[in-house]
Amino acid sequence: MITLPKFFLALAKRGWAQHVIEGLEGDAVVSELNRVGDLLGTRIRGRTASLMEVVRPQAVDDAHPRSLSARYGFGALPFHAELSHRPRPCRYVLLGCIEPGPLSTATLLLDWRALDFSPEELHLLESAPIFVRTGRRSFYSTILSSDRSFLRYDPGCIEAIDMRGQAALRLVEQRLAEGLPEVHHWHRGDILIIDNWRVLHGRGTSEQDTGRCLARILIDA
Numbered sequence: 001m002i003t004l005p006k007f008f009l010a011l012a013k014r015g016w017a018q019h020v021i022e023g024l025e026g027d028a029v030v031s032e033l034n035r036v037g038d039l040l041g042t043r044i045r046g047r048t049a050s051l052m053e054v055v056r057p058q059a060v061d062d063a064h065p066r067s068l069s070a071r072y073g074f075g076a077l078p079f080h081a082e083l084s085h086r087p088r089p090c091r092y093v094l095l096g097c098i099e100p101g102p103l104s105t106a107t108l109l110l111d112w113r114a115l116d117f118s119p120e121e122l123h124l125l126e127s128a129p130i131f132v133r134t135g136r137r138s139f140y141s142t143i144l145s146s147d148r149s150f151l152r153y154d155p156g157c158i159e160a161i162d163m164r165g166q167a168a169l170r171l172v173e174q175r176l177a178e179g180l181p182e183v184h185h186w187h188r189g190d191i192l193i194i195d196n197w198r199v200l201h202g203r204g205t206s207e208q209d210t211g212r213c214l215a216r217i218l219i220d221a
């Protein structure tokens with residue numbers, strides 16, 4: 001009989017899981033992140049073209065021009081699905097805490113399936129056209145995928161092109177604002193595994209460079 005790691009159950013049940021190993025620090029966090037990632041699928045490159053990215057709260061001027069930090073800086077980062085600017089966003093996002101920083105800048109998690117979209121609203125989300133801005137590779141799409149497996153949502157790269165698209169974006173924005181997110185406060189060595197097709201994530205206000213440093217890997221499955 002194969003024994004699955006404990007986090008698989010939480011991941012299947014609520015779309016995200018915490019994986020904590022006592023005393024995990026520095027490079028060992030990254031090694032464990034990669035080990036868990038390899039159990040789930042294939043590592044893929046993020047915006048910086050790296051298989052492992054280091055994520056720190058950033059000032060507007062220091063951030064990648066198309067990242068959410070370029071728009072929101074140290075302010076709260078809105079809920080989003082990672083890699084919404086790709087035709088198929090990655091399935092999992094894994095974050096490992098190298099340094100929580102002096103202030104605990106929380107990660108917020110919200111399952112879009114718990115936002116109570118009615119059948120008519122789901123139809124709007126899967127049919128209203130939106131524009132996904134990503135330079136030369138920009139494309140047209142919908143917020144909800146045609147098989148309803150994921151929600152493409154990221155205020156940093158998604159724009160409405162007609163009234164229906166505006167209504168769809170407003171609807172998601174409104175439901176997210178009303179939703180009750182789970183809040184994760186970081187401790188050194190914590191690993192979060194997020195089903196990116198199901199759970200949107202955001203960040204609380206950082207206000208200044210808190211020193212928080214997370215390692216991030218993205219997984220296709």
Ligand SMILES: [Fe+2]
Binds near residue numbers: 081201
């Ligand atoms: Fe993100």
